[in-house]
Amino acid sequence: MNWLTTRRQFTLMIAPAFLLYTVFMVYPILYSLYYSFTAFDGVSSPEFVGTENYRAMADDSAFWTSLRNTGVILGLSLLLLIPLAFLLAVLLSGQVKGSAVLRPLVFAPAIVAPILVGLVWIFILDPDIGLANAFLLAVGVPAQPQWIGGSTLSPYSVALVHLWQQIGFVVTIFYAGIRMLPREVLEASTLDGANRFQQLRHIVVPMLRETFGIVTALVVTGVFKVFELVYALTGGGPAHLSEVLVSYMYHITFTTQQYSYGMALAVVVFLIGAVASALTLAGMRRRAAAR
Amino acid sequence: MNEPRKPRTGRIVATAAAYLITFVILFPLLWIALLSFQSNENILNRSFSLDDLSLANYRQATQTLNLLVMYKNTLILAFVSVTAGLVISFMAAFALTRMVFRTTRRRVQSSLRYYFLAGLAVPVYVLLFPVYRIDIALGLFGTHAALILPYIAVTIPFNILLLTGFLREFPEEIEQAALIDGVGLWGMAWKVVFPLMRPVLATLAILNVIYVWNEFPFAVTLINDPTLTTVSLGVSQFQGVYSVDYGAMMASATLVLVPQLVVYALFQRQVISGMTAGAIR
Numbered sequence: 001m002n003w004l005t006t007r008r009q010f011t012l013m014i015a016p017a018f019l020l021y022t023v024f025m026v027y028p029i030l031y032s033l034y035y036s037f038t039a040f041d042g043v044s045s046p047e048f049v050g051t052e053n054y055r056a057m058a059d060d061s062a063f064w065t066s067l068r069n070t071g072v073i074l075g076l077s078l079l080l081l082i083p084l085a086f087l088l089a090v091l092l093s094g095q096v097k098g099s100a101v102l103r104p105l106v107f108a109p110a111i112v113a114p115i116l117v118g119l120v121w122i123f124i125l126d127p128d129i130g131l132a133n134a135f136l137l138a139v140g141v142p143a144q145p146q147w148i149g150g151s152t153l154s155p156y157s158v159a160l161v162h163l164w165q166q167i168g169f170v171v172t173i174f175y176a177g178i179r180m181l182p183r184e185v186l187e188a189s190t191l192d193g194a195n196r197f198q199q200l201r202h203i204v205v206p207m208l209r210e211t212f213g214i215v216t217a218l219v220v221t222g223v224f225k226v227f228e229l230v231y232a233l234t235g236g237g238p239a240h241l242s243e244v245l246v247s248y249m250y251h252i253t254f255t256t257q258q259y260s261y262g263m264a265l266a267v268v269v270f271l272i273g274a275v276a277s278a279l280t281l282a283g284m285r286r287r288a289a290a291r
Numbered sequence: 292m293n294e295p296r297k298p299r300t301g302r303i304v305a306t307a308a309a310y311l312i313t314f315v316i317l318f319p320l321l322w323i324a325l326l327s328f329q330s331n332e333n334i335l336n337r338s339f340s341l342d343d344l345s346l347a348n349y350r351q352a353t354q355t356l357n358l359l360v361m362y363k364n365t366l367i368l369a370f371v372s373v374t375a376g377l378v379i380s381f382m383a384a385f386a387l388t389r390m391v392f393r394t395t396r397r398r399v400q401s402s403l404r405y406y407f408l409a410g411l412a413v414p415v416y417v418l419l420f421p422v423y424r425i426d427i428a429l430g431l432f433g434t435h436a437a438l439i440l441p442y443i444a445v446t447i448p449f450n451i452l453l454l455t456g457f458l459r460e461f462p463e464e465i466e467q468a469a470l471i472d473g474v475g476l477w478g479m480a481w482k483v484v485f486p487l488m489r490p491v492l493a494t495l496a497i498l499n500v501i502y503v504w505n506e507f508p509f510a511v512t513l514i515n516d517p518t519l520t521t522v523s524l525g526v527s528q529f530q531g532v533y534s535v536d537y538g539a540m541m542a543s544a545t546l547v548l549v550p551q552l553v554v555y556a557l558f559q560r561q562v563i564s565g566m567t568a569g570a571i572r
Contacts, residue, residue: 017383024444028421113505266417
């Protein structure tokens with residue numbers, strides 16, 4: 001049985017959330033969509049130009065670089081973050097002494113503001129003052145790679161820092177998943193003579209399918225949240241070579257004030273983000289159904 | 292005889308590996324704290340020596356930065372937007388799951404729920420410029436409300452996802468008992484259901500406070516008044532303020548980092564369970 005109410009009461013209850021959400025989330029997307037088909041300088045009224053902004057995007061090498069860099073971060077996150085986090089979660093759920101202390105420590109970077117994370121890592125990655133190159137010198141390697149600020153390594157460095165910030169969070173999700181596994185199954189397999197590795201390969205991993213799905217979804221959507229790291233570490237430079245989609249959109253909109261081109265980029269980011277979320281959600285559902 | 296020894300070496304290797312990885316993860320934070328006691332020359336020449344440590348950078352940092360203003364603004368933003376956001380989200384979630392009215396059907400509720408949940412797929416960065424224009428149009432620019440309203444809006448989809456999930460499983464018997472006791476709609480929502488949702492609300496409060504505390508893109512776009520600076524905005528300015536004084540920059544970073552880590556240490560259990568609950572739901 002539910003509470004019987006009037007339409008007016010229902011409306012009053014839902015109105016504040018509905019209004020705020022519509023004005024500050026739904027309307028902005030429609031706004032971006034509209035302005036992406038115009039030429040708009042922020043002062044005079046926008047002029048309809050059709051798909052011109054989108055055609056300009058196809059010829060814009062900085063856009064393709066930022067798309068590629070976003071892809072690099074996604075690829076490295078999927079290839080490194082998930083296996084490393086899983087490994088660490090397995091270690092911590094084993095009989096490691098003091099794992100109750102290690103878990104919150106590993107998680108700590110996840111609560112640090114990303115902009116502060118960027119600042120901290122300057123002191124490790126900066127070619128002139130950073131620890132990384134000082135270390136290389138100290139061990140006798142004279143090479144001084146341009147971890148940030150150079151033309152090739154920057155996106156990989158950003159990906160590495162992103163991975164550093166995310167790992168504790170992912171470890172914790174895997175850890176929670178491992179702890180929820182039924183104990184009897186693992187005990188039975190030990191009695192049957194399975195070693196730790198066989199257990200992992202044939203029992204833990206298959207039973208954690210859903211957790212792997214959640215982690216994948218979080219990693220994919222998390223890639224579109226990489227902004228502050230680029231902002232603090234490289235500012236997108238040099239010549240936009242280390243830009244990601246979101247930072248490039250920010251640069252075009254707020255630094256160069258090409259509003260309608262910025263809105264076209266925003267629409268593309270929105271579409272890629274929405275499709276990525278939908279695909280991972282659909283994938284998770286199919287996996288859940290397959291079980 | 293081989294039996295008990297094998298797992299033991301395995302355990303030692305696993306323990307060593309776990310401690311090593313944890314140390315590597317924590318190292319960048321420790322490094323900043325350590326360097327913040329070094330002179331600028333030492334940092335520039337990368338001659339890190341532990342014998343000549345001083346508090347000079349901290350004196351420099353506290354003189355140049357208005358840390359108190361940053362913290363005050365961030366606390367105001369976090370308190371107002373999280374409290375208001377949770378109340379508003381709870382009202383909506385309550386209406387979406389527990390209220391049935393005579394003239395319309397459940398279809399309205401479920402399509403409204405999907406309308407809210409669609410927001411989960413929106414990367415907030417695409418909202419920046421439109422929200423900037425909306426704030427100007429509404430005359431919010433230069434006030435705390437310029438950030439508070441979008442912060443609430445952005446957290447609504449996830450709050451509603453979690454709250455409707457729990458409210459759907461809310462036992463009807465409690466509602467029936469309250470009905471018999473003659474509770475009205477208002478009393479039902481606030482005096483009966485709201486207090487029982489406390490665990491979920493606490494989880495959401497933690498997640499939302501962390502979000503607001505660390506939020507940067509909206510702050511950098513919507514705040515141009517130095518008296519409204521937030522912590523994350525202040526951090527981003529360290530680079531500009533001390534273009535060559537790396538020691539002071541690191542001392543400033545440490546001054547922001549330490550309180551955040553202390554609060555985390557106090558609440559880490561709830562923070563971690565909140566974060567995982569958020570991920571798993």
